[in-house]
Amino acid sequence: MSARAPADAAVADVLKRIPYAAYLGARADQRGDELTLVLPFSERLIGNVALPALHGGVVGAFLELTAIAQLSVSGKLDRLPKTIDISIDYLRSGRPVESYARARIVKVGRRIANVQVEAWQAERGNPIAALHGHFLMPNGADA
Amino acid sequence: MSQDPPPSEPPESIRERLITMMRFTPHAHGLGLHVDSIEAGRVWGRVAHKPELIGDPETGVIAGGVIIALLDHFCGAAVMAALRAPQPIATLDLRIDYMRPATAGQDVLVMAHCYKVTRSVAFTRAVAYQDDVDDPIANAAGAFMMTTSPFPGGPMP
Numbered sequence: 001m002s003a004r005a006p007a008d009a010a011v012a013d014v015l016k017r018i019p020y021a022a023y024l025g026a027r028a029d030q031r032g033d034e035l036t037l038v039l040p041f042s043e044r045l046i047g048n049v050a051l052p053a054l055h056g057g058v059v060g061a062f063l064e065l066t067a068i069a070q071l072s073v074s075g076k077l078d079r080l081p082k083t084i085d086i087s088i089d090y091l092r093s094g095r096p097v098e099s100y101a102r103a104r105i106v107k108v109g110r111r112i113a114n115v116q117v118e119a120w121q122a123e124r125g126n127p128i129a130a131l132h133g134h135f136l137m138p139n140g141a142d143a
Numbered sequence: 144m145s146q147d148p149p150p151s152e153p154p155e156s157i158r159e160r161l162i163t164m165m166r167f168t169p170h171a172h173g174l175g176l177h178v179d180s181i182e183a184g185r186v187w188g189r190v191a192h193k194p195e196l197i198g199d200p201e202t203g204v205i206a207g208g209v210i211i212a213l214l215d216h217f218c219g220a221a222v223m224a225a226l227r228a229p230q231p232i233a234t235l236d237l238r239i240d241y242m243r244p245a246t247a248g249q250d251v252l253v254m255a256h257c258y259k260v261t262r263s264v265a266f267t268r269a270v271a272y273q274d275d276v277d278d279p280i281a282n283a284a285g286a287f288m289m290t291t292s293p294f295p296g297g298p299m300p
Contacts, residue, residue: 019197020206055170056234057212
C-alpha cells in the first residue's frame with residue numbers, strides 16, 4: 001500500500017480524481033475532522049430557468065458526492081466507496097447561490113456504511129435537501 | 144374525486160415540450176440528456192458517454208451523480224408526459240437502488256414511467272440500463288409535487 005497524503009490533501013485529491021466533481025465545480029473545506037463540501041453557483045447547474053432553481057439531479061449528486069468524500073476521508077480509503085442505495089428528500093428549491101453540504105456517518109460496518117447528508121444555502125437551519133444512503137466500503141472499516 | 148378530464152394534449156405537442164424542456168434546462172443540456180421516445184406517461188431517453196461525467200477514474204465508470212440527474216430528469220419528464228397540460232413540478236423525493244456499475248464508455252439508457260397523478264402529487268419509477276432493461280444499472284422511485292405557484296417568468300415553454 002502506498003504512502004498516504006495528509007488528510008487535508010486527501011480530500012482535495014478525492015474531488016480532483018472525480019471528473020464529475022470537477023464538472024459540477026464542487027470543492028472541499030476541511031477544518032479538523034469537519035468536512036464541508038461547497039458548490040459555487042454556475043449557470044449550468046440550473047434545472048428550472050423560470051424560477052430559477054438548481055436541477056434536482058445536481059442537488060442529489062452533490063449530496064452523494066459529500067457522502068463519498070466523507071467516507072473516503074474518514075476511512076482513509078484508497079479506492080472510492082460504491083453507492084448501494086440512496087434516498088433524497090427535497091425540502092426547498094435550490095436558489096442560484098452557493099450551496100454547502102455536510103455528511104454524518106451513522107455507522108460503518110465491515111462492508112457497509114450508513115450515511116446521512118444535508119445540504120443548505122444561506123441558512124444552516126433551513127436545509128434544501130437531505131440524503132440517507134448505504135455505501136459499500138472498498139477496503140472494509142479496518143483499512 | 145371524479146372529474147371530467149380536460150381535452151388532452153396531442154402527443155406531438157408533448158414531445159415538442161419535452162425536447163424544449165431538455166434544451167432549455169441548462170443542466171440537462173450540459174449533461175447531454177436526450178429523449179428517444181414518448182408515450183402517455185412514459186419516456187425513454189439516454190445520456191451519452193463523456194469523459195467529464197466519469198465518477199471513478201480508475202474504472203472510467205460514469206458518476207453515480209449523473210445517474211441521479213438522469214433518473215430525476217426523466218422521472219420529471221414522465222410526469223410531463225402524463226399531464227394533460229403543462230404544469231410546473233418539483234421533485235419531492237427520489238429513491239435510487241444501484242444494482243451494478245455501468246459499463247465504461249457506453250451510453251446509459253433510461254425508461255421512466257409516471258404511473259399515478261393526483262391533484263398535488265405524481266408518482267414515478269424509472270430504470271437506468273445499457274444493453275438489457277432486465278439487467279439494470281439502477282432503479283428509481285420518485286414523487287413529484289405539482290407546484291401551485293405560477294412561474295414568475297410565465298408559463299412553461
